[in-house]
Amino acid sequence: MAKDTEFYNKISGRYSEDRYPDVANSYTQSFFNRRLELLVSAIKQTVLVQGSGLSVLEIGCADGVVLRKIYEVFNKNISYLVGLDISPKMIEVASRENSDVGILFKVRNDYKDLRKFNLILEVGVINYTESVSSEMAYAHSVLDDGGYYICSFAGTDSLLNRIKPGDKGYNNFLSYEEYEESIKEFFTIEKKIPVGFFVPLLWRLPALARFKQPIIENLFKYISPNLFHENIYVLRKK
Numbered sequence: 311m312a313k314d315t316e317f318y319n320k321i322s323g324r325y326s327e328d329r330y331p332d333v334a335n336s337y338t339q340s341f342f343n344r345r346l347e348l349l350v351s352a353i354k355q356t357v358l359v360q361g362s363g364l365s366v367l368e369i370g371c372a373d374g375v376v377l378r379k380i381y382e383v384f385n386k387n388i389s390y391l392v393g394l395d396i397s398p399k400m401i402e403v404a405s406r407e408n409s410d411v412g413i414l415f416k417v418r419n420d421y422k423d424l425r426k427f428n429l430i431l432e433v434g435v436i437n438y439t440e441s442v443s444s445e446m447a448y449a450h451s452v453l454d455d456g457g458y459y460i461c462s463f464a465g466t467d468s469l470l471n472r473i474k475p476g477d478k479g480y481n482n483f484l485s486y487e488e489y490e491e492s493i494k495e496f497f498t499i500e501k502k503i504p505v506g507f508f509v510p511l512l513w514r515l516p517a518l519a520r521f522k523q524p525i526i527e528n529l530f531k532y533i534s535p536n537l538f539h540e541n542i543y544v545l546r547k548k
């Protein structure tokens with residue numbers, strides 16, 4: 311079993327509890343909450359354009375926390391939701407926790423349906439996959455014509471990586487420019503949304519950091535998006 315699968319199996323019971331609390335107490339928690347917020351707002355723009363009866367696929371859905379949120383916000387527009395992950399334990403938790411709503415959760419290798427989707431999400435996942443170009447090719451192959459693919463990457467240019475270089479446990483870790491080269495083989499980039507500007511020691515005082523973090527991110531997103539820990543890309547099929 312791959313080391314990432316083992317890791318994510320192990321933390322499946324507390325994945326969203328640790329990362330998505332109602333109130334963030336650390337940089338990591340603020341990062342996950344903010345990324346989800348930005349994702350929802352990016353989907354609002356794409357989903358509203360696409361209308362209703364849409365199908366959505368999330369690759370790397372973990373315990374289903376993101377898809378659950380998408381269901382809650384967009385259930386009027388969406389008719390079919392699928393979540394895939396390589397961790398069987400994550401899929402177990404996701405299925406159990408979301409048994410009240412009609413989301414299909416499957417281990418990625420067991421999913422053989424050839425259905426195409428209007429919207430594909432792959433956030434916080436691609437750095438853990440074996441190859442960026444095969445992820446792009448897979449998303450392209452299951453995305454319907456005119457559909458959107460929203461994915462994110464952590465890039466080597468980030469301030470966090472400059473301050474704390476070294477092994478992050480990723481299988482691929484490139485500059486944003488290099489990721490964009492792979493993207494452009496399959497998709498056009500409609501939007502690039504920076505998330506997570508790491509400031510050392512800021513979260514020693516969480517009450518203050520909760521106010522300062524968004525102000526800092528709003529300022530630096532215009533000046534230098536590549537200094538952010540991740541960028542979310544809103545992509546259109548070529």
Ligand SMILES: C[S@@+](CC[C@H](N)C(=O)[O-])C[C@H]1O[C@@H](n2cnc3c(N)ncnc32)[C@H](O)[C@@H]1O
Nearest residue numbers: 318370371372395396397418433434435438439
């Ligand atoms: C950091 S979590 C992100 C989860 C979720 N997308 C979110 O935004 O909170 C990464 C997830 O991707 C899964 N994963 C890693 N490699 C994968 C792959 N090749 N295919 C599908 N899922 C994968 C892991 O098991 C884990 O659940």
